[in-house]
Amino acid sequence: MSDPIRGQTAICGLGITEMGKVYGHDASWFAGEAIRLAVEDAGLQKDDLDGLLINPGITGMMGTGISIPLQNYLGLRNLRLLNHMNSFGATASAMVHFAAMAVHHGMANYVACVFSDAPLQQGGSAGAAYGGAGRRGPTGMASLMPAFGFYGANTSYALAARRYMEQYGITNNDLGRVSVTQRRYAVDNPHATMRQPLTLEDYHNSRWIVDPFHLLDCCLVSNGAVCTIVTTAERAKDLPSSPAYIWGMGQGHPGNLPHAEVETYTTSGASIAGETAYKMAGVGPEDVDICEFYDCYTYTVLRTIEDYGLAKPGEAIGLYPEDPSDPEADLPLINTGGGQLSSYYMWGMTPISEGVIQARGSGGERQVEQHDIVLCSGNGGTLDTHGTLILSPNAN
Amino acid sequence: MAYDKPLPNPDEQTQPFFDALQNHKLLLQYFPSADHYQFPFSDRCYKDWSTDWEWRESTGSGEVYSWVRMHQLYHPSWQAEIPYTLAVVQLDEGPRMNTNLVNVEPDDIVVGMRVQVLFDDVTDEFTLPKFEPA
Numbered sequence: 001m002s003d004p005i006r007g008q009t010a011i012c013g014l015g016i017t018e019m020g021k022v023y024g025h026d027a028s029w030f031a032g033e034a035i036r037l038a039v040e041d042a043g044l045q046k047d048d049l050d051g052l053l054i055n056p057g058i059t060g061m062m063g064t065g066i067s068i069p070l071q072n073y074l075g076l077r078n079l080r081l082l083n084h085m086n087s088f089g090a091t092a093s094a095m096v097h098f099a100a101m102a103v104h105h106g107m108a109n110y111v112a113c114v115f116s117d118a119p120l121q122q123g124g125s126a127g128a129a130y131g132g133a134g135r136r137g138p139t140g141m142a143s144l145m146p147a148f149g150f151y152g153a154n155t156s157y158a159l160a161a162r163r164y165m166e167q168y169g170i171t172n173n174d175l176g177r178v179s180v181t182q183r184r185y186a187v188d189n190p191h192a193t194m195r196q197p198l199t200l201e202d203y204h205n206s207r208w209i210v211d212p213f214h215l216l217d218c219c220l221v222s223n224g225a226v227c228t229i230v231t232t233a234e235r236a237k238d239l240p241s242s243p244a245y246i247w248g249m250g251q252g253h254p255g256n257l258p259h260a261e262v263e264t265y266t267t268s269g270a271s272i273a274g275e276t277a278y279k280m281a282g283v284g285p286e287d288v289d290i291c292e293f294y295d296c297y298t299y300t301v302l303r304t305i306e307d308y309g310l311a312k313p314g315e316a317i318g319l320y321p322e323d324p325s326d327p328e329a330d331l332p333l334i335n336t337g338g339g340q341l342s343s344y345y346m347w348g349m350t351p352i353s354e355g356v357i358q359a360r361g362s363g364g365e366r367q368v369e370q371h372d373i374v375l376c377s378g379n380g381g382t383l384d385t386h387g388t389l390i391l392s393p394n395a396n
Numbered sequence: 397m398a399y400d401k402p403l404p405n406p407d408e409q410t411q412p413f414f415d416a417l418q419n420h421k422l423l424l425q426y427f428p429s430a431d432h433y434q435f436p437f438s439d440r441c442y443k444d445w446s447t448d449w450e451w452r453e454s455t456g457s458g459e460v461y462s463w464v465r466m467h468q469l470y471h472p473s474w475q476a477e478i479p480y481t482l483a484v485v486q487l488d489e490g491p492r493m494n495t496n497l498v499n500v501e502p503d504d505i506v507v508g509m510r511v512q513v514l515f516d517d518v519t520d521e522f523t524l525p526k527f528e529p530a
Binding site: 137138139143144146147148154160162167207210211212260 | 404413435442465480490494
């Protein structure tokens with residue numbers, strides 16, 4: 001049995017700014033651009049917006065991220081719903097969840113959900129943007145981390161990946177197959193930053209960041225913003241844009257307790273979030289046409305595939321060809337825009353934006369023929385938080 | 397050459413932990429009501445929310461939960477060490493802690509291998525609890 005909210009709400013507008021090393025603007029400017037583009041895409045007017053949900057990215061941690069003042073920056077005078085949200089990479093899904101529930105119950109009609117980030121500075125490195133450089137040193141036991149030389153999210157995900165790799169005999173070449181596959185998709189994505197094709201040899205030759213991760217196992221860091229506008233299915237039908245109907249929503253947040261009683265690195269919240277979303281949508285893993293998965297690292301994709309029941313434990317890599325750079329190789333329909341590894345890193349809005357594009361059938365060269373059920377994931381912390389969204393071009 | 401890597405920065409609550417390291421003892425918080433050892437420091441047990449606890453000395457024995465080799469330079473003081481080995485060690489008492497794995501070649505490290513704490517007196521004021529094969 002599917003849920004009564006299934007197909008009753010939709011994403012009716014999508015705004016994607018220029019992405020990557022785009023300098024000279026702050027996060028508010030990018031957010032303004034994305035919202036403007038989304039309103040235009042939906043066929044709405046500025047004053048139609050009566051909901052605004054805000055998610056800052058890395059700049060939020062640096063103190064210069066978007067927040068509630070975005071309302072006044074954009075002169076939004078009709079808001080009936082407003083919040084600044086953060087469950088890290090799961091936030092984008094969560095914003096759409098709460099927006100959908102709000103419009104379904106009449107708390108608002110058109111809710112803009114926006115992610116914006118501008119951590120890259122001319123002459124600075126992506127690692128500096130995300131490694132915590134410049135932040136005040138930790139105190140107490142947290143101060144042991146830099147004392148041991150632990151830095152950044154790369155380390156914690158590399159630890160997670162190593163445990164999985166040793167458990168199932170997964171190799172670096174296997175991780176490379178994920179990376180090369182996604183790059184092949186990015187070649188056909190005009191929004192993508194990295195559009196040069198890759199080979200497995202390129203993958204192996206890319207420098208080590210933290211073994212088992214090469215540079216090409218790690219996502220990009222991007223300046224830019226994405227906005228989605230959520231409304232009811234009924235309203236969406238009257239708009240000129242083609243809606244992506246929301247069939248399923250779910251969250252799962254296992255946290256990350258460092259204790260023998262809790263397995264952390266080889267599990268994620270996707271199993272709980274996915275089960276909830278599948279049930280709401282009335283579909284199962286066998287019905288999914290396209291996956292848009294949060295891919296901060298290559299390993300995250302394999303983890304997510306298995307936790308959504310799309311492959312048995314340790315067998316996600318079996319969905320990928322031995323050599324994805326071979327033009328004859330059939331690629332899995334996973335991260336069809338190149339993902340965070342190759343297109344752009346907008347936290348959970350990377351998978352959702354490509355999910356909306358595919359559900360609407362507007363993917364151009366990379367459009368997947370069968371696109372009735374699109375499964376999108378968001379993931380935050382070190383596999384601590386998770387959000388799921390199931391989209392469809394069909395209302396039911 | 398003087399030790400130039402980042403040093404711990406104890407606060408009031410964790411000072412006894414860092415003091416004990418200097419005496420080559422690894423302390424864990426023990427919460428009697430839940431019979432639970434906890435690390436890193438918290439003023440509350442996450443199992444039953446009790447705030448009654450005591451310091452207890454760990455055996456310092458455990459196993460490698462996972463490990464990596466750090467190649468990226470985030471702080472200039474690590475230049476000569478790169479690549480170095482970072483690990484998460486699951487202590488026999490239950491808690492997992494982040495640490496350095498030393499006195500072992502990377503090719504010999506596997507998840508699950510037995511390890512024992514090694515107290516590295518990096519300066520006159522600070523000792524770091526690293527681990528080596530048991």
